[in-house]
Amino acid sequence: MTRILHRQIHNSYPLAVGGKGVEIFDADGRAYIDASGGAAVSCLGHGHPYVTAALHAQADRLAYAHTSFFTTEPAEALADRLIEDAPSGLSHVYFVSGGSEAVEAALKMARQYFVEIGKPERRNIIARRQSYHGNTLGALATGGNEWRRTQFRPLLVETHHIDPCFAYRYQQPGETDQDYAARAAQALEDKILELGPESVMAFVAETVVGATAGAVPPVADYLKRVRAICDRYGVLLILDEVMCGMGRTGTLHACEQDGVSPDIMTIAKGLGGGYQPVGAVLLGQHIFDAFAKGTGFFQHGHTYLGHPMACAASLAVQDVIRRDGLLDNVKRMGAHLTRRLGERFGNHPNVGDIRGRGLFIAVELVEDRSTKATFDPKEKLHARIKREAMARGLMVYPMGGTIDGARGDHVLLAPPFIIDAPMVDAIVERLGDAVDAAITGVK
Ligand code: PLP
DSSP states (O other), rough: OOOOOOTTTOOOOOOOEEEEBBBEEEEOEEEETTTHHHHHHHHTOOOOHHHHHHHEEEEHHHHHHTTOOOOOOOHHHHHHHHTSSTTTTEEEEEEEEHHHHHHHHHHHHHHHHHHTTTOTTTTTTEEEESSSOOOOOEEEOOOOHHHHHGGGGGGGGOOEEOOOOOHHHHSTOOOHHHHHHHHHHHHHHHHHHOOOGGGGGEEEESSSSTTTTBBOOOOTTTHHHHHHHHHHOEEEEEETTTTTTTTSSSSSSGGGTTOOOEEEEEEEEEGGTSSSOOOOEEEEHHHHHHHHHSSHHHHSOOOTTTTHHHHHHHHHHHHHHHTTTTHHHHHHHHHHHHHHHHHHTOOTTEEEEEETTTEEEEEOOOBBBTTBOOOOOGOOOOHHHHHHHTTTTTEEEEOOOOOOSOOOOOOEEEEOOOOOHHHHHHHHHHHHHHHHHHHHHHH
16 A cells, blocks of 8 residues: 555556656556656656766765855856856846745745835735646745635735636637737736736746646737836736746747746746756846845745756756757657647547647647537546546646636647657557547546
């Protein structure tokens, strides 16, 4: 009997004992194509020899040194690399151990920034419905996924949520992308004015929404408008690229494709590719300067900040992405995956939308294509698809729909950047069979 409190207590899980390339192997010798990179993490797949060699070398030299005593070579080198490749204006890095920690640090950084510059009245956070920013209390308060939040609400700091930019569900029939971008961004300005601009600290958004709504990119111009609104009212823009960042969308940072730089950006998952737990906050020069000219101290910290093993793994992962030109492969294979999904599901009566960027693609399921009516959430179609996919040796990342039509059940695909066309074809074939079998179970 397991002594682990697994998330789904009554499920039994295969015992993963190995991984090579885009596959994971269980103790019974079954292979699973990792079409979701776990949760959009494993960007180089499994057992990459360059990364494991870097980890061995770092473990032999120095596995750990507390950041209140030392800085380390891998942490300094990784920070240099991240800033070299960062969106304009981002000048410094704060290392943490994962995505939720990155969001927590970003929120505290934003708050302390305003205290440092003598504007302590700025405390309100605006974020969006249908978003996920992590499971720790500050990050959970910021996210707009009600299923995750409901029972913890009494513990959550008040956050103000506006509608997301989610064309399939929120764009009106006949509304142009330009008009929709303007309307979706206007919701931010309205909320700032309602709260009082002098009280607003930050607007937090995933550049491409991941775990809650499923690979939802913003429509053209939305983020530019958001940037302009934040600038107009002195509000910090925090882009959460924990899931969509570090190459997943075909550029190192998803916001490059929107022509926008945030004041603060969170990254994790693909940063270390799963070889170590790691995340980071990238911050603008103005934030750094406020701290440097003020108290000279960021009132935050964890034991494993800037962990040398985590930084060495991340640096190796980023080396390989650069050395092997993997962002080009993300673009090529992303286009191939989208094309193959279109062929398999384009006329499927229960597939409402295929969307995403790069190798970050979701398929949204609906009961009725013309009305976009969702399946009854009680049927847990997403969980059925996951089960059927696992039975066929395929890992996909599922999320349930809502009854009010805010989103349908969907599966997220985020395979490793090293994937080739035959593996993409195998994913689409297995997913097609899994979706059909799961829907047959519901009807
Ligand atoms: N932010 C986003 C956009 C995420 O997708 C996630 C995780 O899925 C998180 C934050 C939290 O990251 P972690 O699970 O590493 O704490």
